[in-house]
Amino acid sequence: MAYLDNILTFVRVYELGNMSAAARDLRISAAVASSRISQLEEHLNARLFQRTTRQLNPTEQGNLFYRGAVTILEAITEAEAEVSSVTQSPRGTLYVAAPLGLGQRIIAPAVPEFCDAYPLINVRVRLSDRKLDLAAEGLDAGFFLGVPEDSNLKIRKITDCPRVLCASPDYIARRGLPAGSDELRTDKHDCLNLRYPGAPEFQWPLQSGGTTKRVTVSGPFECDHGEVLTAWALEGRGIVLKPVFEISEHLASGRLVPVLEDEPPVPIQLACLYVHRRRQDPKARLFIDFMIDVIKREMPDQLPR
Template structure:
């Protein structure tokens, strides 16, 4: 098992490009991670990484060994999956990610219930609105709003989520209620947007009497954190586009009000992404099935 631990540590250091980040991800100390890499290098008789005070780069041998190491870990996962199927007691750790709104509303509340049903499966949940790389970040599954661009992933659609434009009554009192989506393209209104590195230009797809219109919008603020975006809207700083489930509580209390109800946004797909493998890990399949059933039951209420 020590050699396998060394390989797993090498893979995470390679993927994250940082010894400390890999150690945190594996819940070990940086010293232990460094020791495991050194042991692996001694065993192989090669240098896997070039280390400087600031950078950690894989050598040619490191790049070659990474490809084989992935196959080793996948083979072990498949063997464990076979055993889990036989014993009918899946065990191990799952690394799962979700956007903040989806995670807070649906995933996080159901994780303890899942663990009660399957006490041998541990869940490591990461919530982030930024774009994620499942392979590079070692994720078993990632819930997603929108249409993924990576064709190497499997996708399981869960639901089409209605969306709306909304703002606070304070904002409407100050700037007026827009009567047409064309007004969003002018300085008459501020649109608050979710943006992360590599995100495309902002276009809100609205359903108009003339058909779908993609409206290019802008505003004084943008962030990669969906909850901050909602807070800005609550404080009267602009109009936001949100899935209804994320702002339902604020709509019910009157802290946010719908905008341009006659030109609503297109719904957005909620789905779960996972890696292509010859055989899906039983514990991942159980978790995804559990969450799909939970989300489907609660998104309609």
């Protein structure tokens, strides 16, 4: 298993681009990760990374070995999947991702329940509102709000989540209700926007007169963390576009109030993505099925019965 551990460590270092990050991900020390890479280089008689004090870049040999290493690990995963399907005892480590709002409210709280049911599976969860590259970051599955851009991923749609434009009563008292969506294009109102690296121009898709129009919006506040946008909205800093399930308690309490109800946002797709393989890993399939049941339980008004 030592050689396989070395290969796995190499793949994680290659994908994360950082020895320390890979070590944390694998729950080993940076010294152990470095030692494994050195052992692998000695075995191959080739330098896999160019190391500087600040960067770790793969060499040409490293790029070549990575492609083969990924194939090896995928073959092992499929072989384990075959065995697990026979023994009915899935085991191993599962890497999953989810957006912050969904992850904090639904996915992460249900992980201990899943692990109690399947104690041989270790689950590592990453919560982020930025778009993740599942294959490049070594993730087995990711829950996703929106439309994925990567056609190489398999997608399992869960539901379309209603969304709402809303603001605090204090903001409305100061700035007034927008008379129409065109006012969002002007300085009459501040819009709170989710920004992540590589994000396109902010456009809110609104339903108006039976059609969908994309309204370009702007404002003084941007963040790559959806919960920060909610906090700003509660403080009266602007109008925010959110899935209803993320702010239902604030709508119920009146701390946030819907605006432009005649031009509601287009619902956003909630789906699960996973890397396409000839045979889906049983532990990933178990986790996805389990979490979809949890979502149905926690968001009963948003899913078909």
